[in-house]
Amino acid sequence: MTTALELHLVNKIYPPPTTVTALRDVSLVVRTGETVAITGPSGAGKTTLLSILGTLERPTSGAVRIAGTDTTDLSDPDLAGVRAWHLGFVFQQFFLLDHLSVLDNVATGLLYRGVPAATRRARAGEVLERVGLSGRLRHRPAQLSGGERQRVAIARALVGQPAVLLADEPTGNLDSATGQEIAALLAGLGGSTTVVLITHNMEVAATMARQVQLRDGRILDTADAP
Numbered sequence: 669m670t671t672a673l674e675l676h677l678v679n680k681i682y683p684p685p686t687t688v689t690a691l692r693d694v695s696l697v698v699r700t701g702e703t704v705a706i707t708g709p710s711g712a713g714k715t716t717l718l719s720i721l722g723t724l725e726r727p728t729s730g731a732v733r734i735a736g737t738d739t740t741d742l743s744d745p746d747l748a749g750v751r752a753w754h755l756g757f758v759f760q761q762f763f764l765l766d767h768l769s770v771l772d773n774v775a776t777g778l779l780y781r782g783v784p785a786a787t788r789r790a791r792a793g794e795v796l797e798r799v800g801l802s803g804r805l806r807h808r809p810a811q812l813s814g815g816e817r818q819r820v821a822i823a824r825a826l827v828g829q830p831a832v833l834l835a836d837e838p839t840g841n842l843d844s845a846t847g848q849e850i851a852a853l854l855a856g857l858g859g860s861t862t863v864v865l866i867t868h869n870m871e872v873a874a875t876m877a878r879q880v881q882l883r884d885g886r887i888l889d890t891a892d893a894p
Contacts, residue, residue: 671733672832672862673698673721678730680716680885690716691727692885700831703858705865705873708882714866715836717882721864722755722834723747735831752780756825756833758854760840762817764809770796770820771805777827788827795823799853815846822853826861833857835865839872851875 673696680691690713698704708714719725720732723739732739735754739747756777764773774792775785783791796802799819809817818838825833835854839847848871854863855875865876873879881889 670700670736671697672700672702672735673864674731674733675721676731676733678720678727678732680713680720680725681728690885691720694730694882694885694887696880696887696890698832698862698864700862701859702878703855703863703865703876705867705876705879706882707867707870707873707879709868711884712882713885714868714882716885718834718836718864718866721832722757723750753828754831756828756830758818758821758825758833758835758838760837762809762821762841764817764820766809768808769805770801770807770809770812773809773820774823774827777824781828791827792823795827796820798826799823813846814842815849818842818850819853822850826857830861832862832864835863837866837868839867839869844871847872848875 675694675696678691678694682688682690694717706714706717720727734750737750739750771789771792774796775788778788778791793805796805799822801816801819801823804812804816838854839850842850851872852875854865857863858877867873878890880887
């Protein structure tokens with residue numbers, strides 16, 4: 669099995685006036701098609717780790733490989749290209765555009781790839797069907813439930829067929845039942861899409877095939893789901 673993400677001895681130190689070591693010698697390999705939950709208490713370094721996996725921040729030291737590309741010495745424009753072509757992002761907040769339909773919100777995920785508008789909308793329709801929203805294409809975000817809006821956000825992240833989907837507390841704004849539905853949807857993407865999910869919710873974490881526990885910036889444990 670090929671490797672989708674690899675971190676080798678990654679450290680992240682935020683400089684003065686408040687010096688903080690957010691990650692300490694973190695090494696992690698995520699295989700293609702794997703689903704992984706990263707768990708830990710507040711302040712463990714989870715969001716920093718996701719930011720580095722997503723090339724939104726650079727490590728202070730160590731190496732990061734994404735879809736076979738060593739990102740260590742890439743320029744900012746090249747890193748933006750890695751994000752655009754290889755990564756999809758889902759956040760706790762949905763970040764949908766209220767004035768656009770569900771279909772056009774998802775189509776924005778291809779806006780910077782030079783894809784013709786008709787093709788963008790056709791692909792958006794296909795992925796919305798995949799997440800169970802084929803009947804909501806013309807709706808606006810305000811007409812949707814929280815769970816439906818998160819499905820739209822997931823569809824937008826998937827429309828570019830990223831190698832890796834990174835999700836930061838994607839169930840944090842949802843009730844427990846809806847959160848489990850979204851977690852199950854993300855878990856079901858495994859095999860075709862690599863999923864790395866940040867969560868403090870152990871029930872959500874249990875839907876992923878592997879859990880990685882982070883504390884004080886270090887990986888304490890990694891385990892397959894029972």
